[in-house]
Amino acid sequence: MTGDPAEMIAALIDGKGEGRYGLSDINQGAHALQAAWLAERSGCGAALIVAALLHDVGHMVHDLGENPAAEGVDDRHEQVGYDFLRDYFGPEVTEPVRLHVAAKRYLCAVEADYFARLSEDSVLSLSLQGGPMSEQEVEAFAALPHAVAAVQLRRFDEAAKVKGLVTPAVGHFVPYVRECVTQGWG
Ligand code: FE
Numbered sequence: 001m002t003g004d005p006a007e008m009i010a011a012l013i014d015g016k017g018e019g020r021y022g023l024s025d026i027n028q029g030a031h032a033l034q035a036a037w038l039a040e041r042s043g044c045g046a047a048l049i050v051a052a053l054l055h056d057v058g059h060m061v062h063d064l065g066e067n068p069a070a071e072g073v074d075d076r077h078e079q080v081g082y083d084f085l086r087d088y089f090g091p092e093v094t095e096p097v098r099l100h101v102a103a104k105r106y107l108c109a110v111e112a113d114y115f116a117r118l119s120e121d122s123v124l125s126l127s128l129q130g131g132p133m134s135e136q137e138v139e140a141f142a143a144l145p146h147a148v149a150a151v152q153l154r155r156f157d158e159a160a161k162v163k164g165l166v167t168p169a170v171g172h173f174v175p176y177v178r179e180c181v182t183q184g185w186g
Helices: 005-015 028-041 046-054 057-061 077-085 091-110 120-128 135-142 147-159 170-180
Strands: none
Touching: 005 028, 005 046, 005 057, 005 170, 028 046, 028 057, 028 147, 028 170, 046 091, 046 147, 046 170, 057 077, 077 091, 091 120, 091 135, 091 147
């Protein structure tokens, strides 16, 4: 792909962000912006802000409809997103994205009340994604270099489903994207 990856990514959030977010009340674009905004307001660095903005980009670049989980399909959007993003970003952006579904399975295993706080769409997809992690899986996940960032991202993801919450537009986050882009120019 030619051109400026940051502009291309902004257009993706703006243009394809109209699908509803799973079963929740907000669209993909608003969900992405809310997640990025939560990361920024929590004092995260550029990489985690960009990871939050783009964690569900796999939903935007595949063609399985708005809520494949309702049809019993695990869209593996974290892997689709990772495969797309690694042309442009390093592991501090791509690993939390790749691991954000695993982070949900992890949190369901290690935090007693986490499952109870999941949104309806996250509960539905959890069973398709393998359910809460086993003890061995928890250990292996926690040892990964970007596990902490992935768990942080997961919390922003769950919190970024607020209908009517106003956030800055995507242009606000473009400088962070630009800062993190490592490849893909020209
Ligand atoms: Fe999400």
